[in-house]
Amino acid sequence: MQNESSGPDDIASILSNPILNTDSYKASHYLQYPPEASAMFSYIESRGGRYDRTLFFGLQMLIKEYLCRPITPAMIEQAKAFFTAHGEPFNEAGWRYIVEHHGGYLPVRIRAVPEGSVVPTHNVLVTVECDDPQVFWLASYLETMLLRVWYPITVATQSWHLRETIRGYLLKSSDDLAQLPFKLHDFGARGVSSAESAAIGGAAHLVSFMGSDTVLGVVAANHYYNETMAAFSVPAAEHSTITSWGRERETDAFRNMIARFGKPGAIVSVVSDSYDLFAALNAWGTELKQAVLDSGGTLVIRPDSGDPQTIVLQTLRALEASFGSVVNGKGRRVLNNVRVIQGDGVNPDSIEATLATMDQAGFATDNIVFGMGGALLQQINRDTQRFAMKCSAIRLGDEWHDVLKDPVTDAGKRSMKGRLTLLKNHHTGEYRTTTLPVAVEGDWEEALVTVFDSGKLLVDMSLAEIRSRAHAHEG
Incomplete structure (x- = not known):
């Protein structure tokens, strides 16, 4: 037929x-x-x-x-x-x-x-x-x-201005501007209206950044703009890969992430708010700490709920208490072996506010990466500009x-x-x-x-x- x-x-x-x-x-x-x-x-x-x-x-x-x-x-x-x-x-x-x-x-x-x-x-x-x-x-x-x-102009424009914001805080608080292209990661694929929107908007974001989980956006940038690989990602946990272990085995789920992906020079991102973020941070800083250090990689904690300004600062302080920090040439503290990615409630206003709060608390912008979803690719329209x-x-x-x-x-x-x-x-x-x-x-x-x-x-x-x-x- x-x-x-x-x-x-x-x-x-x-x-x-x-x-x-x-x-x-x-x-x-x-x-x-x-x-x-x-x-x-x-x-x-x-x-x-x-x-x-x-x-x-x-x-x-x-x-x-x-x-x-x-x-x-x-x-x-x-x-x-x-x-x-x-x-x-x-x-x-x-x-x-x-x-x-x-x-x-x-x-x-x-x-x-x-x-x-x-x-x-x-x-x-x-x-x-x-x-x-x-x-x-x-x-x-x-x-x-x-x-x-x-x-694409509006997405690219917003990302360009956000790069300017993040760059300003890096200039003020960091010794390493080379990390700028990876400071705002595209989480927007599931929040847009179509596959074509993911492709077009995702490609537009990549004018200013090189981190993305929007596969179709990277594919579009490669195809339409003659690029071999326009952006990169890292192994990362989602809630299902943690909660499928059960609450009583959450630490085992974390340990599995380090065992699977924690290699020298590697980055592994682990969502840690499935049940109790603060209990998870305690586990990372005690029974799991040596595994993180022995892996030679960098652990990125994702606190995925709560007010970004408040939660990011609480997470940074908890990780600093466990892993320690060094003071860079700008007089700001940079965590050892660990970083934070904030992917909830991220928009232009919360990025600015979070970076300002971190700076006031003496933490370098090195310590954080933002993952932006709906606000990056969907919460704009023709009248935005x-x-x-x-x-x-x-x-x-x-x-x-x-x-x-x-x-x-x-x-x-x-x-x-x-x-x-x-x-x-x-x-x-x-x-x-x-x-x-x-x-x-x-x-x-x-x-x-x-x-x-x-x-x-x-x-x-x-x-x-x-x-x-x-x-x-x-x-």
Whole structure:
């Protein structure tokens, strides 16, 4: 018997059809523009939000996944059947024109700031232009798909700012800045809405960090950004691997973790709050202490419940009493043989508060790693950075005209007008949005690069290059 999902209209083929990767009302828009329209220009910006700068990342993933494969007659038939039944008109002639005159590749030009760039909000980040009079409307039709770049940008932006926070405390309290890329571990895979979200958001986090348990995010970073291995993890216990031993044998479960994974130079993470965190800490510091020391590895304790500020400090003090500490060059104490990973209640505010509490108590930031889940990959949305894609210019006949919206009810939604580009001062690093044509003078240079044109990806960056650009200011 033939599998019903293997035909031309199975759900996988529908979801991968670019004509359907849009909003329903977009199907009718080709009938709504001025009849003399011959080209269109749109742009993407962050109109402000939680952070005053965004780290640009993720467009390369979207382009590789959705725009580098041609439209086919089968896709057109599939979309025609859907929109007809759905109650929308369908521009069959336009899509067939793309197949017949462009080999199925969309005749649009996408320009963008290089990925890894940190750009102040209220600046153009991406422009989309279509100057083929027969299908000029593509510059707007692609909005739904392209604007989803808000998600990797917002994840990458949050992680970049959290790296800045953690880096500040390392500079203040630590002798070892090399540990910074491993200070915020991605725990977010189970807290997102889909496998694709885990892949895209997980990859975005890796611009600033190299620790992750989100397998699909690491796979995506490797695949779309030409990396051999974008992030790393360590053997770690979960509650089931501890509680399956029973409460009376919890110490045996701990001992098994050290026996299995505690090797010289290795790191092993053990959740220790299954029953009584403080009893567990006592066991680690007494009957299990020698096994930890003999292993030659580093034990990382995960106190997985309670107020982070309070519990982390109590855990550090208990471990210091058992394992001791040394005072580093910044006058802060660093635990011997043991560390803490906080994975519960972790968000930007609790990270800052926990690090501040540790510093006030004299503990170096070396002592802690954070594992961040839902707050990293899911507790954000398009309005976190107020992302929008708008048409800013249209060509009527042979002449370009500015286009903008300027609602009296919300000045914050005022859009930019004209064919836009972004300039960067290579001396000061300042960015400035302006209109084309532009005469670049002095220390200014055009920051936007053509990354896609008519089906061809023109820039294929590595994650290493993106990381270098994102953190160039760190010296």
